[in-house]
Amino acid sequence: LHLRGQLSQAVAKGEFEVHYQPQVELTTGRLIGLEALVRWRQADGRLIPPGAFIPLAEETGLIIPLGTWVLREACAQAVRWQAEGYPELGVSVNVSVRQWEEPAFMPLVQQILLDTGLSPSHLILEITESVLLSDPQDARMQAEGLASLGVRVALDDYGTGYSNLSQLQSLRIGQLKLDRSFVQPLPGGPREQALVQSALTLGQALDARVVAEGIETEEQLLMLHALGCPVGQGYFLGRPVPAAEFEVQHLQR
Ligand code: G
Ligand code: G
Ligand code: MN
Ligand code: NA
Numbered sequence: 696l697h698l699r700g701q702l703s704q705a706v707a708k709g710e711f712e713v714h715y716q717p718q719v720e721l722t723t724g725r726l727i728g729l730e731a732l733v734r735w736r737q738a739d740g741r742l743i744p745p746g747a748f749i750p751l752a753e754e755t756g757l758i759i760p761l762g763t764w765v766l767r768e769a770c771a772q773a774v775r776w777q778a779e780g781y782p783e784l785g786v787s788v789n790v791s792v793r794q795w796e797e798p799a800f801m802p803l804v805q806q807i808l809l810d811t812g813l814s815p816s817h818l819i820l821e822i823t824e825s826v827l828l829s830d831p832q833d834a835r836m837q838a839e840g841l842a843s844l845g846v847r848v849a850l851d852d853y854g855t856g857y858s859n860l861s862q863l864q865s866l867r868i869g870q871l872k873l874d875r876s877f878v879q880p881l882p883g884g885p886r887e888q889a890l891v892q893s894a895l896t897l898g899q900a901l902d903a904r905v906v907a908e909g910i911e912t913e914e915q916l917l918m919l920h921a922l923g924c925p926v927g928q929g930y931f932l933g934r935p936v937p938a939a940e941f942e943v944q945h946l947q948r
Contacts, residue, residue, distance in 0.1 A: 698748070702751055702757055703757060705737075706760050706761050709764070710735060710737065711736065711764065711765070712734050712736050712937060713732070713768045713769055714731075714733075714937055714938075714941075715729040715731060715732070715772070715936065715937075715938060716732060716928060716934065717933040717944075717945050718787070718932075719926065719927055719928070719932045719933075720925065721916070721919060721924060722925070726781070726784070726946075727783065727785065728784060728786065728787060729773070729784065730787040730789075730821070730935070731787065732745065732935045733745050733761070735747075735748055749791070752791075753791050753792075753793050756793065758794060759793065759797065762790065762794045763807075765788060766788050766803075766804070767807050770807055770808065770818065771813075772786070773813055773817060774813050776946060779946065780946075783817075784817065785816075785817045785819055786813070786818060786819065787819040787820075787821050787849060787870075788819070789851065790820045790821060790822050792823075792825050792826055792829075795822055795826050796830075796833075800837070801837065801841065801844075804820070804841065804844070804846060808844075808846075814845070815845030815846045816846075816847075818846050818847070819846075819847045819849050819869065820841065820847070820848050821848075822848060822850065823850070823851050823856065824852075824863075827858050827862055827866065831865070831866075834866060835865050835866055835867075838866050838867040838868070841867075842867045847869030848866070848867065849870035849871070849872055850866075850868050850871050851872045852872065852874045853872055853873050853874055854874045854876065854877050854890075854894060855876065860897075864901065869903055870903050870904050870906060871898045871903045871906070872905075873891065873906065873907045873924070874909075875908045875909020876909075877894065878891075878907050878908060878911075878915055878919070878929070879909065881915040881918040882914050882917070882918040883918070888918065888922060891922050895922065895923055895924060904925055905926070906925075906927065906928055907919045907924050907928065908929060909928075909929045909930075910927045910928065911929055911930050911931050913931065915929075915931070916931055933945060
């Protein structure tokens with residue numbers, strides 16, 4: 696069977712898992728959120744990373760049912776963990792352009808919030824600058840609409856795109872995820888640090904909280920903290936793991 700056929704069957708059979716990666720407040724070390732990351736668990740137990748099937752899912756449109764499932768699953772999981780003593784935990788879910796551009800996207804988000812009982816203020820939808828490519832005006836209105844529901848939009852992989860500041864400024868962004876290519880060279884020198892600082896300044900100007908991605912070492916963490924970055928994510932703080940493992944690693948007090 697070709698990958699396309701396998702993927703379509705996998706969506707029908709529900710062969711996916713959501714893994715969770717912690718987001719930590721750098722001043723306190725407190726867990727404040729998590730990013731949901733989908734994986735494909737094949738019948739033989741093999742785990743396929745999203746990079747290997749998300750592009751195909753986008754191409755075939757299977758990202759619509761798959762993305763809906765991930766969103767619902769992640770919101771339901773966040774509600775369970777909130778009830779278990781983490782009432783402030785937020786959940787971040789990646790959204791493909793294909794999903795974002797569906798006319799039914801906003802009502803779907805609302806329905807899932809209703810069904811799962813997650814408060815809108817605890818949901819963060821991660822998009823990339825590519826949503827600005829086809830219809831910036833529409834993207835602006837959708838971000839506006841989500842903000843009016845109380846849902847925040849995060850700009851993922853910030854620093855790797857090509858949007859100009861005025862486009863970004865017009866998009867209602869609640870969070871800026873600093874791409875790991877800016878984190879990797881830290882502690883670095885004045886130049887590397889200035890790039891991070893410029894992202895922090897932009898975050899302030901946009902009233903968007905900056906989350907540094909891809910923190911792999913303590914040195915990177917300490918430099919980000921010194922530069923005033925509020926939140927971090929990365930292997931040094933925790934890898935993406937299944938829900939049960941996340942509980943063991945991060946939720947046991
Ligand atoms: O986990 P990993 O680094 O392999 O993820 C690779 C890419 O897949 C990342 O860009 C991530 O944003 C994307 N991704 C992970 N989970 C989802 C998801 O549920 N939906 C979408 N659209 N993309 C996802
Ligand atoms: O594009 P997006 O930011 O959604 O991609 C998130 C992906 O980054 C996840 O699939 C996750 O596996 C990966 N990731 C998370 N932390 C780290 C890290 O510290 N280093 C690297 N190289 N990748 C990471
Ligand atoms: Mn992401
Ligand atoms: Na990213």
